[in-house]
Amino acid sequence: MKRTLVLAVDRDDDFGVKGKVETPVIGMENCIAAATALGIADPEDSDLNALYAGISTCSELRKEDGIQAEIALICGDEKVGYKSDLELVAELERVLDETKPDNVILIGDGAEDEYIYPIISSRAHVDSVRKVYVKQAPTVESSFYVLTKMLSEPNKRKRFIAPIGALILFLSLFMLVPDLAIFFTTNDVSYLPSISRDLVVTVIGVSLLLYAYSFTSRWTSFSAFVKERILSRGTRLVMTSVALGIAIISAIVCYYQVVDTFYTSWLVAVTSYLSMMCWPIVIAIMVYVFGVMMDDAQEQSIICISNLFDCFNLASLGLVVMGLLDIVQTILTPGGDGMIGVLEVLIGVVISVVASYIKKLYRPTAEPE
DSSP: EEEEEEEEEEETTTHHTTOOOOEEEEEEHHHHHHHHHHHHHHHHOHHHHHHHHHHHHHHHHSSSTTEEEEEEEOOSSSSHHHHHHHHHHHHHHHHHHHHHHHHEEEEEEESSSGHHHHHHHSSSOOEEEEEEOOOOOOHHHHHHHHHHHHSSHHHHHHHHHHHHHHHHHHHHHHHHHHEEEEEEEEHGGGHHHHHHHHHHHHHHHHHHHHHHHHHHHHHHHHHHHHHHHHHHHHHHHHHHHHHHHHHHHHHHHHHHOOOOOOSSSSSHHHHHHHHHHHHHHHHHHHHHHHHHHHHHHHHHHHOOHHHHHHHHHHHHHHHHHHHHHHHHHHHHTTSSOHHHHHHHHHHHHHHOOOOOOOOHHHSSSOOOO
């Protein structure tokens, strides 16, 4: 008897993502169960109709004489592209090895699955391809409803809306930047209408990109995360703010010190700036670690000894970096004493070794079973 395989293809893995179906699915009963799972999760998905069409086709073929029909479902990956196609090919090989069909009938919803058809036809003899479309009343209202439902899925928005928004944003900036440059150089108010027009187009492009990448939901999640951190981790937040303040203020002060000082070359100036910023950065990190320790003490009533030794390691790192920078400055400005830099490096290494050894002594060891 002729063995025919009815193969339903879901390239973007709606069955796995929405219906939690493990693929490949082989057999009539298993495919009906998979269709039921997706139908419960999303009854309006077009892949559901494609699988039902495959089940119907397989039932019709089984009624004919001389045909032994079987149905299978293969799915790709949520990230449509190279990864999904590889997953489809792997599942196809498993289905072909198990069913060993003489010919294949492909079933899909026609939206994306047709891109995989040439790959399938290179591995199996394809006799027929059927594209399934959902019947819909040809009205503006129904078309708008279908479009709205399609764009409600994040993957569809990224795929269709994001390129349009990026193109609009690029074109608007291409027109806006020259107009702004001319306006600020000539102060000609006649360019204000064109600048306003370009700004409107820019806002449209940015809005489309924000919508495509679900900025509203991401911002809501981020706001909730920040709020939870502020309420439950207040001490850490305060100490983090202090650490950032130390780093920023030190960066500004050191910058003006370097600007007001004469250096023989820009490389010497950069080295001096890094040398000035070394200890403020180390102190800022220590302040943050101290905030973590205070937070743990408040939340869990414990003090982590390893954080104390991390402060010693930070101090040793600061000494090593300072020593290396002093050595570099000695090389760039002949006449200096490089032994100070070598001594700082040695002291930093000794402190690091001693801190690591003591930390190892306090590290809890697992009891033998």
